[in-house]
Amino acid sequence: MTELPALGTTYQHRLVTELGRQALVQYAGASGDFNPLHTDEQYATAVAGYPTVFAHGMLTMGLMGTLLARLFGDGALLTFTGRFATQVWPGDSLDGRVTVIGHEQGADGPLASLELLVVRQDGTTVYTGTARTRVSCALPSTTIDGGT
Template identity: 55%
Template sequence: MLNAADLRVGQEFSAVVVEDLTRTQLVMYAGASGDYNPLHTDEVYATRVAGYRTVFAHGMLTMGMAGRMLTDLVGVDALLAFGGRFRSQVWPGDTLTVTATVTEADTEGGTAELDVVVRNATGEPVFTGYARTRCATS
């Protein structure tokens, strides 16, 4: 758990959550989530029918990886809210880095607000969002 007194607005926490995302990981996520949309697993459908360059990751896979970074940072029980917006596709081969930036630290209330950004290897944001976490106050 983070300590609110140790946090500063603008402070960043960052972690690589996947290196070289594989098609196998996309298929595994489809099976785990029950989301079998062929855009994520069927190369012929994604390219010839839908017109994409290849299959791409489920948005919720990207958000789930960001959520895992946050729970690793603050603890499962301390994460109070998490949400965001999908900005761009995540492709096989992508490496994703999550950065959580402190936007507010309430030392009296014991909470912190974070901006969350997931970027691919070229620095393009693929997910942007927010998180609120409980913090220790001593």
């Protein structure tokens, strides 16, 4: 039987180092979200009045989704939520933190409730969220690679 991680266990992982504009373009192409705020420097600055382009909020949430898939496996999530606190700019480095805040035995096996956080290099929180997930694989005992 899978052992559930202790309450308060936090997994931390580097999601991206110095986010490149190519990553914004790649996300725009894959998702279909071609909002020029994310890909067109002239539009973002001259028309919309921002210092430069910024990342799709869903790119940040997608990076958190990748971390959750690394931790819990594909198809394990029951719910996944996020709030976008402020913009993520090109050059930002992001760390994801996943904290276990609850667990229970579900009908099909153990479940964990998670608190999610993404912080950038200056310590600013850019994303907060929650998830409920099945726990069917062995989890690392502390942080996984790339954490600081």
